[in-house]
Amino acid sequence: MKIIIVGASFAGMSAALECHQLYPDADILLIDKEEEVGYFPNVLNWQLKGEMKTAAEAQSGLVNQIKQTTIDFRLGAELVQLDAEDQSIIIRQAKTRTTEVYDALILAMGARQVWDFPDKGLGERILSSKYFSDAQESWRKIEKAQSVIIIGGGQIGLESVEALSQLPLSVTLFEAETSPLAKYVDEELMLDIEAELRRRHVKLHVGETVETICLTEDGSKVRVETLKGQYEADYLLLATNFQPNTDLVSDVLDCNPDQTIQVDEYLQTSQPHIFAIGDLIQLPFAFFGQAYLPLINHAILTGRLVAYNLVSPKRPLKEVQRIVSSHLFGYNMTSVGLTERQAQLWTDVDSVLIKAPYSQWETEELTFKLIVQRSDGRLLGGQLLSTSRHIQQMNTLALAISNGMTAQDMVEQSWLCLPRYTNLVPIVIEACQRYLHQKEEVSHAD
Ligand SMILES: Cc1cc2nc3c(=O)[nH]c(=O)nc-3n(C[C@H](O)[C@H](O)[C@H](O)COP(=O)(O)OP(=O)(O)OC[C@H]3O[C@@H](n4cnc5c(N)ncnc54)[C@H](O)[C@@H]3O)c2cc1C
Incomplete structure (x- = not known):
């Protein structure tokens, strides 16, 4: 059996290791478009807080486990085309394109933080830490910065505020809800943390939604507009709007309105032999029916589970509890x-x-x-x-x-x-x- 897994992060690597255990004779190919994979997405914050001596500390142990197996692990290899009828994909690595045929294909391409920027020059003013290379680039930008705006006061936003507010920087946080972390924590539990934000001189704008983002006229800063005002800073960090990386497969597979891939309880997509896991899918969630819950533990859970269902449906995904x-x-x-x-x-x-x-x-x-x-x-x-x-x-x-x-x-x-x-x-x-x-x-x- 030939198993191909696209995306070598928490979901993809967990799936690969589980497949390796369950199907010792299978030919397993694991690819990722990045050259360096498996880094915790908080790597930039840990660096800023001085909590890491070497980058290796921020890399998941899954990478080493994969390297110790016979799994064909190809980095810098991007999925560029999927042909569900022929059960084949095209991979681009360096300048070469190769076709690979699969018996089972597991998609684990994750999600990215997006904002529809009209101004292409804005990319230079954005800080990102999703991938290791982004985090290193952001680290260099922050060294020269005097001010940063963060959009989104969820877990990612607040962790970034904590890290950045330790530096001699002006930090402004926008959150559309009336308190930070509103998705996870009721308002009265946030009082101590909000007091700490004030103590650190973080400019906290709650109940204020960012409407537009653009460059200032001379292009030297980023400008954010809300219904209440205009704010400028050297750099902008987006801590909101996760969007699954499904552009490449949305013509071939049924997707939900939020662009997640539709899967059944065995993680199979609308096409036979193609499965989707991790940040690409919604999960069954108490009361909500289905919900998009992009978290590392869900990526690992679905990655491990999918391996059991490749040949026949065996282990259904049960309702998850968000923790x-x-x-x-x-x-x-x-x-x-x-x-x-x-x-x-x-x-x-x-x-x-x-x-x-x-x-x-x-x-x-x-x-x-x-x-x-x-x-x-x-x-x-x-x-x-x-x-x-x-x-x-x-x-x-x-x-x-x-x-x-x-x-x-x-x-x-x-x-x-x-x-x-x-x-x-x-x-x-x-x-x-x-x-x-x-x-x-x-x-x-x-
Ligand atoms: C700043 C930040 C902080 C976060 N903090 C936390 C936290 O504290 N706790 C938590 O649980 N979650 C956190 N998350 C969410 C967490 O990172 C994700 O839920 C988790 O990484 C999902 O794992 P995944 O394997 O599904 O996808 P991803 O980690 O997104 O990995 C997808 C992989 O697919 C690869 N890929 C994409 N397209 C292609 C292609 N066409 N060809 C080949 N490869 C491709 C990518 O390069 C990537 O390596 C955070 C996210 C961010 C951005």
Whole structure:
């Protein structure tokens, strides 16, 4: 069997390694248009913060694992044409074009950050860190810069603000929502981070949407226009608008309006023997049906899963739980499932907020919010901001949410645990207990 995988990043490399395990006799070809692959997209921020000594620290271990196999790993090799009828692709490497025939083709070309710039000269004024080469170019630009505008106050935008605000630079952040990280964190949990932004003199424009981006008349700066004003800076960093790299295949494969490739639960596209994974596809997501969730863990999950389905459909993709984690301004932020605002779109909800200093967490700052469905106490989401790491607890919460557990189930589950294990999920259990007490008080009052 000949398996071709296009895109050697988190999704593509995970797929290649899994295929290598499952089909030891298969001929596996893994290609990527870039010469250097597998770098975490945060490489620029880590460099700016001085957290990296060598670039190798920012490269995923998957690259070395691939190199230790017999997988035909070709870099600087770009997919330029797909012929689904002949089951063949054309690859351009240097100036040479070659045709390769496949039994199974896995597309893992990922996504890019886009903005429809009318002014072609703008490219010079943009900072990007998606690929390693972009990050190195951006690093050189920042060394000479005095001001940067960042559009998008999500995870990527805030991580960039944190890194850039440590430098002697004027940093301006635009976010269309009324608070940063609104997709993952409700407003009241962002207060400490917003205070930190003010302390660092970051010019924060929330609830302000960027309408146009252009060059200033002399071309020396970039200008951003919103309904409230015009702002200029040396460089612009886009932390918004992910768009799947599907231009090349959208004539051949059925795509969704957001340009993701349509796949069935076994990750097969509208064409036989062609599969799509990672940032190219939407995922089944609680309440939303399908959602575009471009994250590394989803790329790895779909990459590993697809390998099982190449010959016959075996392992369906189940509903995923979004779990997002970031280290920002000294806080660990983890968000699981739905925020209160998102949940309110679907159902009536209650929430519980725990704020440190509190009982055993007196030594650390901690804010935890639990979101629960009002009708039956079903857990819908949780957000944790703390100065120490509690990711394990949030994984437990993610599992509980996936299994449709209620606050009552969680508390009863904790009774079953051996005493020495009871502190495994103290914050989540504590919040569930408080929620049940609140409910009891309300029902007594009625
Ligand atoms: C600045 C930034 C910060 C981020 N931070 C986080 C984070 O903290 N946590 C998190 O979970 N996610 C983060 N993400 C998202 C994360 O990077 C993606 O979800 C993840 O990389 C998706 O993996 P992928 O393998 O699907 O695609 P990609 O990583 O996009 O890789 C696709 C690969 O395909 C190659 N390719 C594309 N077209 C072709 C072609 N025609 N021929 C050959 N090769 C091709 C590309 O060169 C690339 O190597 C961040 C993204 C950005 C931009």
